[in-house]
Amino acid sequence: EAGVAQSPRYKIIEKRQSVAFWCNPISGHATLYWYQQILGQGPKLLIQFQNNGVVDDSQLPKDRFSAERLKGVDSTLKIQPAKLEDSAVYLCASSLSLAETQYFGPGTRLLVL
Amino acid sequence: AQKITQTQPGMFVQEKEAVTLDCTYDTSDPSYGLFWYKQPSSGEMIFLIYQGSYDQQNATEGRYSLNFQKARKSANLVISASQLGDSAMYFCAMRGLGSGGFKTIFGAGTRLFVKA
Numbered sequence: 001e002a003g004v005a006q007s008p009r010y011k012i013i014e015k016r017q018s019v020a021f022w023c024n025p026i027s028g029h030a031t032l033y034w035y036q037q038i039l040g041q042g043p044k045l046l047i048q049f050q051n052n053g054v055v056d057d058s059q060l061p062k063d064r065f066s067a068e069r070l071k072g073v074d075s076t077l078k079i080q081p082a083k084l085e086d087s088a089v090y091l092c093a094s095s096l097s098l099a100e101t102q103y104f105g106p107g108t109r110l111l112v113l
Numbered sequence: 114a115q116k117i118t119q120t121q122p123g124m125f126v127q128e129k130e131a132v133t134l135d136c137t138y139d140t141s142d143p144s145y146g147l148f149w150y151k152q153p154s155s156g157e158m159i160f161l162i163y164q165g166s167y168d169q170q171n172a173t174e175g176r177y178s179l180n181f182q183k184a185r186k187s188a189n190l191v192i193s194a195s196q197l198g199d200s201a202m203y204f205c206a207m208r209g210l211g212s213g214g215f216k217t218i219f220g221a222g223t224r225l226f227v228k229a
Contacts, residue, residue, distance in 0.1 A: 033217070042117075042204050042219030043158070056216055089156060098215040101148070104158035 001026065004105030006092050012111045018080035021108045025073070025094030031055075033102060034067055034077050035091040043091055049075065050098060082112045115140045115209050119220035126195045127228050133180070134190040134223045136205030145209040147188040149179065152202040152222070161203075164188060192225075200227045 005024040013019050025032050030051050035043035046065065047057040052072040060067065064083070069075040079086055089109050093102040116139040126132035138147065149161040164172045164179045172179045180189040192199055205220040 040221075042206075042221050044219070045217055048216075091158060093158070099146075101160055101163055102217065103160060104150075106155070106157045109156070 004092055004094050004103055006090075006105040006108055008108055009106060010109045010111075012113065013082055014113050015084055016081040018078065019082055019110065020076055020078045021090050021092075021110075023075045023077070023092030023105060025075075025092070026103060029094035029096055029103075030072075031095045031098050031100070031102075032069055032075050033093040033095075034075070035093065037089045037091055037107070039088070046077070048098075055098065079110075082110075084112050086110060087112045115142070115207060115216070115218050117205055117207050117218055117220035119205055119223050121223045122221075123224045123226065125226045125228060126192075128197060129194055131191060131193045132195055132225065134192070134203050134205075134225065136188045136190065136220060138186050138188060138205075138207050140186075140207065140209045142209035145207055147179070147181070148206040148208070148217075149177070149188075149190045150204045150206060150219075151199075152204060154201070158204070162190070195227045197227050197229060200225060 007022050033048045034046045037043040046060045047067045048055045049069045052069050067077045089107040091107045093104045095102045118137045145166045147164045151159045162174045162177045162179050164181045171181050176193045178191045202222045204222045208217045
């Protein structure tokens with residue numbers, strides 16, 4: 001069974017530029033999560049989807065971050081414009097449902113200069 | 114509010130010995146789940162073990178076991194017979210029923226070093 005796929009794996013941009021990350025969850029998983037992991041810290045949940053609906057986005061900085069999961073399968077996370085403090089690893093995870101174990105992708109390492 | 118605390122920034126263990134990684138939590142949710150993940154230097158989070166708040170027995174998965182003490186709000190991970198490949202960051206996480214439903218929070222992690 002294929003795991004969670006993410007791309008790109010690495011991205012370097014300058015501040016004020018925009019960037020987008022893509023995630024394809026495990027087949028059949030209804031719930032998809034985006035996390036931000038700053039160096040030396042644990043992951044912080046940004047947003048979680050159940051199918052194509054947002055369940056929780058209370059920690060998403062909505063002035064610059066947006067995410068969508070239009071067809072209830074893959075998802076895109078966008079940052080526009082990026083700030084230096086957005087440098088982090090962005091992890092995508094999926095689970096069969098909200099109550100099930102989350103499985104993570106390899107992450108996208110973002111460096112904002 | 115939910116909180117996860119991992120008080121050990123780093124731990125050393127001799128190969129083939131057992132090690133315990135501490136995790137305490139705080140929640141007002143009546144039902145919750147506790148997880149442990151391993152994060153090697155490659156960066157991917159690998160699921161290790163899960164304990165539900167109403168489970169009567171401590172969870173075990175191969176060399177991993179979870180020492181769950183509900184009254185003390187602790188969920189320590191025990192790794193038996195440590196291997197060099199166990200060197201990694203370990204994160205404790207909790208999923209409770211928040212305003213958004215089943216919100217997950219992670220601790221700051223413990224870095225484990227296994228010595229040959």
